[in-house]
Amino acid sequence: MSSALHAVPDMHPDTHEDTDDVTAPVHGLPRLHTAALHGPVGKAVRRIHPTTEAHPAGVLVQTLAMLGAMVGDGPHVMIGGSQHPARIWPLIIGPTGVGRKGESLAQAKKFVSSFNSFSSYFVEHCLASGLASGEGVVAHFADRTNPEDTQDRRLVVTEKEFARTLTASKRESSTLGPLLRTLWEEDSAQVMTRTDPLKASGVHLVVIGHITARELRMKLSGADVSGGTANRFLPIAVRQWQLLDDETQEPDLAGIAAELEPRLHRAHVAAPARYRRTEAAGAYWKQVYRVLCDSEVDGPLGEVLARAPAYVLRLALLYALIDGATAIHPEHIRAGLAIVKYAADTAKDVFGDLSGDSDLDKLSAGIRRAGPKGMTQTEVSALFGRNRSTEQINTLIAQLTEQGAAHMRIHKPARGRPTNVLVWNEQHHNDPITDLLTMGA
Structure with missing residues (x-):
């Protein structure tokens, strides 16, 4: 079993x-x-x-x-x-x-x-x-x-x-x-x-x-x-x-x-041999490339993702070779984009969303990792090693909720008092890469 x-x-x-x-x-x-x-x-x-x-x-x-x-x-x-x-x-x-x-x-x-x-x-x-x-x-x-x-x-x-x-x-x-x-x-x-x-x-x-x-x-x-x-x-x-x-x-x-x-x-x-894109793949790549360039961000996350266009095409080439194709088709670009999307999401989890505010980035990464159960204020305080005041933590929470990145909900346990929990909004970011992946389906 x-x-x-x-x-x-x-x-x-x-x-x-x-x-x-x-x-x-x-x-x-x-x-x-x-x-x-x-x-x-x-x-x-x-x-x-x-x-x-x-x-x-x-x-x-x-x-x-x-x-x-x-x-x-x-x-x-x-x-x-x-x-x-x-x-x-x-x-x-x-x-x-x-x-x-x-x-x-x-x-x-x-x-x-x-x-x-x-x-x-x-x-x-x-x-x-x-x-x-x-x-x-x-x-x-x-x-x-x-x-x-x-x-x-x-x-x-x-x-x-x-x-x-x-x-x-x-x-x-x-x-x-x-x-x-x-x-x-x-x-x-x-x-x-x-x-x-x-x-x-x-x-x-x-x-x-x-x-x-x-x-x-x-x-x-x-x-x-x-x-x-x-x-x-x-x-x-x-x-x-x-x-x-x-x-x-x-x-x-x-x-x-x-x-x-x-x-x-x-x-x-x-x-x-140089592998070229089919006409359909060329049209699809133009959209992908535009989105990848528009998605560039500053800081460590941006540096990690800076080679995303090159990686999409390297992967597309590899998928074409595995298929035995003589040119790169839309499905090959789409497969490469799916892996780069996973890598981008991994980088976000590791480095945070990198707003430029290290505390805000740390809190964002923390509640993302917490998933649907979210984090209580006590857990948020522990995330910072209990080195932030209640006022500082409340300010960070307010920033995330006002941006629509997170929301507060009330958790009612079977015993004890209800607790406020901070939960990440998974749909907060409009994700054009996911839209492109869906397009080719």
């Missing part, structure tokens, strides 16, 4: 795709729009879902990151004068233990490993863990003097202690941060601080980071995020999805793997 945080429906292989359980909201976390579960990878995540406690968003995005690395830098989209391959860097954010961050990674690896020769080589030679230094990364790829050297330049590095990477990146003498920022954007990098400079070219590096929300907030100030390493990553909130206290059957993924492998292999070995 399994006791579930979310009831798991009977997912027969022929009917499981129709369920919305995979995208049901987990308390305190954003909701993953069903558009993100497009195509074969979405089908795989739905089949994996009943067999694991891992959050579907974590399984999905880490799987996508690995599949993009399998393809490499050949297929690309153009944004301005820059080439963007199907390279995405997820930052999986969840509490220690119950976040099930490691489990979501394990499920992604298991699926990628279920392919045949193409993926078995990739899993054996192109997966690594730990980001020790910039020099170490470049040395792995360093250009060889032997012209017959055919070293694979694809690599997925998982850093399960990503807080250490952020700390190392902030050291004045560290080359790690600048190197990562370069390799997110380009396929070559060099380290010139040595007596024998290192250079690597033709590189396709994917980094998957794991961290808790508390660590991320502690490590990053506004200055740290601005122009820094963290804003190259897609923040993805996860936590334990369900309780499974018995063994479960292995999901049947063989058919999906057989469908995917030849598509990804063709994309990997083909000559570098």
Whole structure:
């Protein structure tokens, strides 16, 4: 028997795709729009879902990151004068233990490993863990003097202690941060601080980071995020999805793997090619791009979301490759937008709505995390370590209620006096991104 945080429906292989359980909201976390579960990878995540406690968003995005690395830098989209391959860097954010961050990674690896020769080589030679230094990364790829050297330049590095990477990146003498920022954007990098400079070219590096929300907030100030390493990553909130206290059957993924492998292999070995949008996708992208640009905000949240347009197109390209398509269609952009929307909501939960008033931002984030039960005035006071006066707290509460961001309701317990509770208004913000996702449905 399994006791579930979310009831798991009977997912027969022929009917499981129709369920919305995979995208049901987990308390305190954003909701993953069903558009993100497009195509074969979405089908795989739905089949994996009943067999694991891992959050579907974590399984999905880490799987996508690995599949993009399998393809490499050949297929690309153009944004301005820059080439963007199907390279995405997820930052999986969840509490220690119950976040099930490691489990979501394990499920992604298991699926990628279920392919045949193409993926078995990739899993054996192109997966690594730990980001020790910039020099170490470049040395792995360093250009060889032997012209017959055919070293694979694809690599997925998982850093399960990503807080250490952020700390190392902030050291004045560290080359790690600048190197990562370069390799997110380009396929070559060099380290010139040595007596024998290192250079690597033709590189396709994917980094998957794991961290808790508390660590991320502690490590990053506004200055740290601005122009820094963290804003190259897609923040993805996860936590334990369900309780499974018995063994479960292995999901049947063989058919999906057989469908995917030849598509990804063709994309990997083909000559570098620019992927263009269909006419319908071009019209849809214009609307998406306008909304993303209009949604820009200042501060850490804005810095984290600054690369949203690039990420939507990188993800759209990846979904197109997974479909075996020769162009990007509206559904591919919509799927990419759904993931970026989830990342944006994750960033809001981590960094708050960033009004410019740190206390107001902290209170906003606190009541959002509290969910439907809200927060009493005593709990609000505890949120600030009981270092704010009643007058200061009342002023903050008044600001949020006047803005329509929250409301007060009376909680009447079975025993004791009624209590005033501050509750976040989930529909407070008009969300044009959700409107765009609904448009394409």
